[in-house]
Amino acid sequence: MKRRNDATYVADLDPYKRALPYVMNRRVDSFVFHQLTIDLTRGVQFIKELNRDQPGDHQYRVFELFLAALLRTIVMRPHLNRFWSNYDCWQRNDLSLNFVVKEDYTDEAPEHSAVLNFEPTMTFPEIAAIINRTIENVRNEGKDNGTDDAIDFFLSFPKPLLRFILRIVKFLDRHGVAPKAVREADGLHTSAFIANLGSIGLTDSLHHHLFEWGTTSIFITMGMMKRKRIIDEHNQRSFVDTMQIGVSLDERISDGFYFIKSIQVLQDYLKNPEKLMERPELPPPGPSEREVKMRKKAERRARKRQ
Numbered sequence: 001m002k003r004r005n006d007a008t009y010v011a012d013l014d015p016y017k018r019a020l021p022y023v024m025n026r027r028v029d030s031f032v033f034h035q036l037t038i039d040l041t042r043g044v045q046f047i048k049e050l051n052r053d054q055p056g057d058h059q060y061r062v063f064e065l066f067l068a069a070l071l072r073t074i075v076m077r078p079h080l081n082r083f084w085s086n087y088d089c090w091q092r093n094d095l096s097l098n099f100v101v102k103e104d105y106t107d108e109a110p111e112h113s114a115v116l117n118f119e120p121t122m123t124f125p126e127i128a129a130i131i132n133r134t135i136e137n138v139r140n141e142g143k144d145n146g147t148d149d150a151i152d153f154f155l156s157f158p159k160p161l162l163r164f165i166l167r168i169v170k171f172l173d174r175h176g177v178a179p180k181a182v183r184e185a186d187g188l189h190t191s192a193f194i195a196n197l198g199s200i201g202l203t204d205s206l207h208h209h210l211f212e213w214g215t216t217s218i219f220i221t222m223g224m225m226k227r228k229r230i231i232d233e234h235n236q237r238s239f240v241d242t243m244q245i246g247v248s249l250d251e252r253i254s255d256g257f258y259f260i261k262s263i264q265v266l267q268d269y270l271k272n273p274e275k276l277m278e279r280p281e282l283p284p285p286g287p288s289e290r291e292v293k294m295r296k297k298a299e300r301r302a303r304k305r306q
Contacts, residue, residue, distance in 0.1 A: 001289055004176025006183060006215075007090035008285075010082060011292040020252045021087045027210040027217070033248040034259075035205060038267055040066075040225060040241040046273040062225060063196060064128040066243075067097060068276050069269035070220070071127060074191055075120045075280060077262040079254035081191050083215040086174045089253070091286065092215070095120055098187035099194040101138040112138045113187040124276035150185035170213070188214025198224035198243065205246035217250040 002009040024030040043065050051059045074080045074095065081092045096117045102110075114134045118127060154162060172178040173189075183189040188211050195208060205223040210216070223244040231237050249259070269275055287295070 002088060004085070004090055005178075005180065006094070006176065006189070007083070007092050009289050010089040010091050010286060011289040012287050013089055017089070017252070017255075021084050024252060026212055027084075027250045028212065030250050030252045031210050031248060032251045033207040033246060034263075035207065035244065035246045036263065037242050037244050038270055040243055040270060041239070043069075043270045043273050044225075044241045058132070060124075060128055062243075063199075063222075064131050065124065065273060065276070066222065066270070067131060067194065068124045068127040069266055069273070070192065070194075071095060071097065071118055071122070072269055072276055072280060073262055073266040076283060077258070077265055078283060078286075079258055080218060080262055082253040083217045084250065084252050085176065085215060090176075090215075092191060094191070096190040097192055097194055098190040098216070099196060101135055102200075114138060115184065115187050115190060120282055121279045123279060124273070150182075173214070186214060188216045190216050192216065192218040192220060195219070195221045198222050203244070205244045207246050208248050210248055210250060217253050219248040221246040221248075 020030070040062060043062060047060050047062060047065060054060065078091065081095065083090055083092065094117055096115060098113060098115050100111050101114050102112075116130055116134055118130065154165065157165065169178060169182060173183075187193065193208075193216050195206075197205060201224060203224045203226060205221040208219045208221050210219055223246075225241055225243045228240050228242060229237060230240060247263075251259075
């Protein structure tokens, strides 16, 4: 039986998908990207309604709503939480995000990687509380989750020794036996990496590359929110709030139909954010490797009897 200490082996893949890593061995070979505009009109209204009853220091933001919708989408569309390693496909055991927090908006301000872990059944207020607490800790105290300390520790070694250590760590990670502490301090072992470019004034999202290091299969960039005025056929004016996002992913984790459907699910949560206040009914897990082997044996016996 195939094992990793951070994921479960996906045993029920089609032969075509199992062959993909032999044709496209690296994420850079299977890297695809898509840029789209999402409708946040109802989401903005929802945030304003919630904030009427919120203290001034604990106001919700669209950023947290978007991350909550993304997390819920990953929960309900579990293929998005997969990765390929050592020519095998794996279902991640945790639900996590990584984004960079800048202490303040100056050129000299340091940046910190924020790795956040969530439970699949969390609601929007619970998710927002974790995000807010992390951002406040970074900006007020300059504290992250230990990523900076871990990097400083490794960078203190001589360069030849550091390269040798990293080769060992990469080998251990490829075979699923890297220490948990290394993964937790590394922002490239999360379900998705988020870059909020709107926070620095970029209206358009960029296409970000994936990393060969780690196991993160999805990278999302967020542009700045825009308000547009529209006029319908009856000459009635209204406004819509939109945001452009860029999605970069490893296409080996699923297929195009699954990805497009997942984008529709994400947009549905943003148009109906009330759903994020309820705990989801989790989809059933996929079959185990043992179950798949037993099923295939039964199918072979049935074919022989024909």
